[in-house]
Amino acid sequence: MFGQSGSSRSRVALAGALGVGLVLSLAACGGDKKDDSSGSTDAASAGIDCAQFSQFGDLKGKTVSVYTGIVTPEDTPHKKSYEAFEKCTGVTVKYEGDKSFETQILVRAKAGNPPDIAYVPQPGLLKQLVDTGKAVEAPKEVSDNTDKWFGKDWKSYGTVNGKFYAAPLGANVKSLVWYSPKEFKDKGYTIPTTLDELKQLSDKIAATGSKPWCAGIGSGDATGWPVTDWVEDFMLRVNGVDAYDKWVSHEIPFNGPESTAAWNAVGDYLKNDKFVNGGIGDVKSIAATSFQDGGLNILEGTCSLHRQASFYAANFPKATKIAEDGDIYAFYLPGKDASSKPVLGGGEFVVAFADRPEVKAFQYYLSTEIWANQKAKASSGWVSANKGLNIENLTNPIDVLSAKILQDPNAQFRFDGSDMMPAAVGSNAFWKQATAWITGQDTATTVNNIEAAWPKK
Amino acid sequence: MFETASTTPEKLLQMLSALLLFAAVMGVILFIASRVRGKRSDNWVGYLYLLPVVVLLAVGLVYPGLRTVYESFFDAHGEEFIGVDNYKTILTDNDQLVVLGNTIIWVVLVPPLATAIGLVYAILVDKSRFESFAKALIFLPMAISMVAASVIWKFVYEYRVNQPNVNQIGLLNQIIVWLGGEPVQLLITDTGRLNTLLLIVVFIWIQAGFAMTILSAAIKAIPDEIVEAARLDGVSPWSMFFKITLPSVRTTVVVVLTTLAIGTLKVFDVVRTMTGGNFKTSVIANEFYSQLIRADNQGLAAALAVVLFILVLPIVFYNIRHVRREA
Amino acid sequence: MTATPVATTPELKAPAPSASAIAKKRLSSPWASLVAIVVAVLWTLPTFGLLLSSFRPEMDIKRTGWWTFFSDPQVTLDNYRAVFDEETGVNLADFFVNSLTICIPAVLIPIALAALGAYAFAWINFRGKNILFLAIFALQIVPLQVTLIPLLTIFVKIDISGTFWPLWLAHSTFALPLAIYLLHNFMKEIPAGLIEAARIDGAGHVSIFFRVMLPLLIPALAAFGIFQFLWVWNDLLVALVFAGGGDEVAPITLQLANITGTRGTAWHLLASGTFVSIIVPVTVFLLLQRYFVRGLLAGSVKG
Incomplete structure (x- = not known):
């Protein structure tokens, strides 16, 4: 397993490396941050249809905790991409990035202290988490969204023992x-x-x-x-x-x-x-x-x-x-x-350990094409297998290449x-x-x- | 006071209240202890004094330790009893034998070398004009976390190919090149256990300061009259060392050796950060971690921990005998 | 011969060799001085290399050895600026506070508990003493890792995870076996006559502990305190598990490990970050060293 294995390891490493790039020049850092925030301001004002979240009830003042292996500075675009959701629902998303996520999430799940939501970079780890008995199945709304926006193979990676737990989030191309x-x-x-x-x-x-x-x-x-x-x-x-x-x-x-x-x-x-x-x-x-x-x-x-x-x-x-x-x-x-x-590729999956309405609503948001595009605008070096992702929203040529490879109908995608x-x-x-x-x-x-x-x- | 503190004043307040709570608990214990009277009072005071220690250790170390022994007889996920199979693996599997062998090399080399260096250095700088400065230099590595120590030593061990326009950035390889040799990929060369020995150097570098500080204090405890008397008798520096200094600090040497041996058996950070246990450098404590976390083999990990227990037993027994003889 | 501290004040017994004695000794051993200097240089060189590196530009660090600094001195403070920059999210200042908040109780609590426990083992006769002492001694070998999941489960059950409490409790517990063992050794060397005399005067164990033992023990407590402080300050494993990944409680080592990337690439940041992180422990040691050496094991040899 990668994160325990490569994919998450490398994603973590990527974060570290990005950090290096960023701190190389302070001016560059400042610049980056500005880009991010301007992207997100667009996002927040982009006029997302807030009505779609009303099915989850009144969520004002609720909090959803997210635990991931995605750390500084890659976490910033993630946080920015939640702003639209937070604005619509009044939910606060508490983001926690940890380099040793892959081991800690297991420890926390086994100890009975899991977060509401975790981004799991490998199906093997997802299975281990499901085995702890603490993970909860994905709600129907998320399952439907996944059917709509992702290929069958991607849905199968988030499925354990015939039950669908985790919708895909990001993706990367290794070939x-x-x-x-x-x-x-x-x-x-x-x-x-x-x-x-x-x-x-x-x-x-x-x-x-x-x-x-x-x-x-x-x-x-x-x-x-x-x-x-x-x-x-x-x-x-x-x-x-x-x-x-x-x-x-x-x-x-x-x-x-x-x-x-x-x-x-x-x-x-x-x-x-x-x-x-x-x-x-x-x-x-x-x-x-x-x-x-x-x-x-x-x-x-x-x-x-x-x-x-x-x-x-x-x-x-x-x-x-x-x-x-x-x-x-x-x-x-x-x-x-x-x-x-x-x-050959990899990606992360959104697994929940709670089924409160606000958690479901957030899972739902992450599985939409709206989020994929918001995230694409806010970041560089990120793609998703979400079919609703508009390639024009990607700025980095490598991301464009990856997205094209992922969306190529002749491509036979296989997970790491x-x-x-x-x-x-x-x-x-x-x-x-x-x-x-x-x-x-x-x-x-x-x-x-x-x-x-x-x-x- | 049990909530998450997020601002600096909150953190300091939480710390202060924790200390006050602790002081209150101690106060209650001492108060009761001072009220105990009667024939059996010693028994009661002894137990009272040890009560918090025993509670913490029972919950924090004994219970997890016993669980580990129990788990060592089960399979990877603790589901099926498999007897001593995990121990068989440790004693027969080629990879595991390397791990065991490395651990023994570590524990044989580190305590005596670190102690010897610490002792010799403590004697050499004793009472010199720059003593505290000289000691601080040796002590410094102890103040550095092992992650950082690993980076420091990467600047020593790092390898760059011997090509035009490529410079060595590792000091050791640069010295080899200056002397006309070919640079060596030091950390992946396991011939003659070279890489393990190089890791041991890092650990000695960290631990010698501990030995030096404790031993230096012991040397200072040797009364001047004895040293002076010996000197007046014309004792040579060598016999001074073997006949006066060493016997005087023997108890302390045993304490230092014991502490170092136990620390060495548990060595983990240095191996994990420098080689990740690859290239035949793994040791038991590192293998424990990688079996538990990476290989998801709880049973084998537990058995490795038990083997650590077993390895420390001779050290414990030696110490008991030594302390008894002294008494 | 047994090294046994004499129960007078250390100041009176502190060795005060005459200047001539020092001179004589130093003159008689030029080789000794040479060996000492060689060892000191060997021990300092790697750290010195890192210190120099921390002031070199990133590309220089990656392309040339630090000794090229002497032929081509390039100095920058960028590496230090970078680890204190809020914008990069690598600001070490908050983690500094966390490390201090973790360290102070994690040093004071086990020292107090261990001093009391060691006293009981050294000077109180109670049933089961030897077996209990050996058991605690043997606990030193329990690898920390085996305790992590069971302990975390407990911390979660009593709902203190995500605070400093798990770190304080865990560090205190893990320190006890060694602390008790070392303090017991020091206490055992205090002459029995002193305790006997106090007992005859009618003093109980509480007042003996505070009036007789504690003043004599302060050097030993300070010595152990420094070591415990360093262990806690530099710890990564316990923090990894019990700090729960939250920035609110994570110590500086955790953040240092985070900025390394997955090893290698961020050397320039680690170099400066390391020097930031060792300022506190090195200062503590240098400030306490004199006191520490003067008092530790002050005593004489009893035949």
């Missing part, structure tokens, strides 16, 4: 490769549309004497999670989405031929001394480099390609222009052939597998073994060890 548009233009490289072309491109760059790929998987005690994203992406591409689903639910073993093939395909890049680790060192240096620093060498020109999710945008220095014609941009990690389009595997695998053995694999352990041992860690029942 991205970061590159320098300028370098590609100067050297005449083209964006690959199949896995074979990706390999050819890598060989071509390697032939010039520089190492094409750079990577970093260091993330404190979550070290190793970026490798799991690589493996999942290649599992989707080498074996297809059906095999991927079976692999995640353990209908096919982790040490079976499909899994081994995916690991080897990743190894062709990450364990290939000709391909890595551009500007950083040898293969092993991947394990010693923090994931935030993993792709920065593209700006230095010592590395050309870096596979990492959309949220990686926040790690580039503030002055970096992220655009198709800028310093840095990303392309979709191609499918096996140009016609298949699997997308390690977020859905049991914790003993998804947030422990998978990471640890992936790290050991990078530092020299062979593929057979690695997949066997992970298979052995799978809980017996």
Whole structure:
């Protein structure tokens, strides 16, 4: 699981990195804040139909507590996006961001002290929370909204044991490769549309004497999670989405031929001394480099390609222009052939631990397209799988790219597998073994060890 | 006074009222103790004095501890009794054996080295003109949180590839490069347990100040007459150390070693923040955390905690024997 | 030989070696001075590197070692400004107050309780004393982590979560085994004759504790108090669990951990933030050090 695993870990990291970017220059910070507030003022005055909340009764003076792993400064747009709701209903939303959310939410739920609402970044954690018996099912209004605005797959991630608990909130796309548009233009490289072309491109760059790929998987005690994203992406591409689903639910073993093939395909890049680790060192240096620093060498020109999710945008220095014609941009990690389009991604889900009317009303608000658009206007580096999200409300080119990929009817979206595997695998053995694999352990041992860690029942 | 305080005056007020409440409780205990008379009064006063301690410890440590022992015989979610399977895992699983081995390396190296450095340094700076300044330098790391200590040492251990236009930012690797060597990825190299040893250095760096402060005080307690008499007898510095200083501070050394050994067994922050327990550097306390929180394996985590209990027993027994012999 | 404090006032027994004695000693051991200096430098260098780094611009920190400062001195206060800036949401000032509010009771309460308890173990004869003492000693090894969920459940049940109370109670509890053990060792070394004399005069345990024991113990209490203060001030784990994530009660370490990102990238902020966070503990130590060393274990060797 990511947050316990990657996705939330990285989202937290993203927040930290954004913080860095922001404090880099005080002027920039001030500027950002102004942008946020002006966005929200628009929101509040945008004329939202307050009548839709009357179905929940008179909520004036009530309070809803929200607990999340989204911290400064990413929390500001969130808080701003609630203003319209607060104005309409008179409810106060008490927001609490905590970097150690993923562990604390479990502790708090088990101890009987959960918040009203939590934003859970992985289905596996959602299941653990439901198992504590403290989570409450989503109200019908929210379920209907989810049917209306989200795909079936997204609704299924918020469903545990056949009951729908959590509506999707934000989303991110992981199947991205970061590159320098300028370098590609100067050297005449083209964006690959199949896995074979990706390999050819890598060989071509390697032939010039520089190492094409750079990577970093260091993330404190979550070290190793970026490798799991690589493996999942290649599992989707080498074996297809059906095999991927079976692999995640353990209908096919982790040490079976499909899994081994995916690991080897990743190894062709990450364990290939000709391909890595551009500007950083040898293969092993991947394990010693923090994931935030993993792709920065593209700006230095010592590395050309870096596979990492959309949220990686926040790690580039503030002055970096992220655009198709800028310093840095990303392309979709191609499918096996140009016609298949699997997308690996993640997101958060809104789970409630109380069923008071004001809590329901807030859940309802978050599941609407109104909120998705308010949030889009207030923030940068954020997208949602909400079909009502208007791409024009997104300002950041990477967000636009992500939203387009998410809304592409041909795309086959799959949730980050390690977020859905049991914790003993998804947030422990998978990471640890992936790290050991990078530092020299062979593929057979690695997949066997992970298979052995799978809980017996 | 039990509400959340959000402004500074509210916080200070809450703190003050807590202290007053505590003082009142203590006052009641002492008042009753002063009224106790009779043959058995010692018994009653003893129990009264220990009452708050025992209550806090029973609720805060004993009950959770016993629960842990109980849980160690159950599976990951505490649902099914599985006997000693968790202990078998700790003693047979390759990863867990590494964890156990590392813990032993830590507890064998840290207490003696930190104590030795603290003792030698305390003697060397004793009564020198810059004593308090010199001591403050060694003590300083203790005032720094382990998260920060890890960052400080990242500036020592950090690795950068040996390429033109790339500078080392870690001091140790820079020294290696200045001496003409190739920079080493220090924290991921487990050959000869290098990375574990480097983590141990950080912990000693933090703990030597503790040893030094306590031992320095003990050295000062050695009467000048004895030192002076020995000096007049022409005792060499070495025998002064072994025949006068060391025996005089022996009790204190045992206290320091014991405290350090227990602290070392529980080491968690340094490992967690510097390597996350990766690259074969994990120790029991860190593995406990990662099994409980990350792997969601409550049973194995509990068993690891029990193993910690078991490891501390020899230290407890040694201390008892030592204290008895002294008495 | 047993180190035993003599029951006179420490001031009278405080060693006052003559200047000549010091000079003689120092002259006789140039090697000793050298070793001491080497150790001191080794111990200080890493921190010094961080201190220098905290004043260097962010990109310099990430691209070159701190020693390049000497060839290319670039100084900025931006890193410090950033950790006190309300706009970035990283304002350390509030967390500073929280840390103080947590620390003061979390130091005073266990010291008072442990002094009373240690006195009982050292000088009162009651049934079950040895077993109880060993049991408390052994509790030092209970890993904090095992207590977290059961304790939090209790705090929630009695409805004090989200306040400072869980932190005060938890820190006090966790400190007791070590505090009792150490204070007991100090108390045990006070000559029995003193207590006997007071008992013959008709003093009860309450007045012995306050009139005889406490004045002698002040140095030991101060010493332990400093250590406990540092442990609480620098604690992250207990705060993580019991501060409930709310900014109202979170200590400075928690906020420091938050601004690190997930390690690595925000080094410049951590460098300045760290120095902000260690100002208090270092000051406390430096102020109390003299008193602390003069009094701690003042005594003589009894043959």
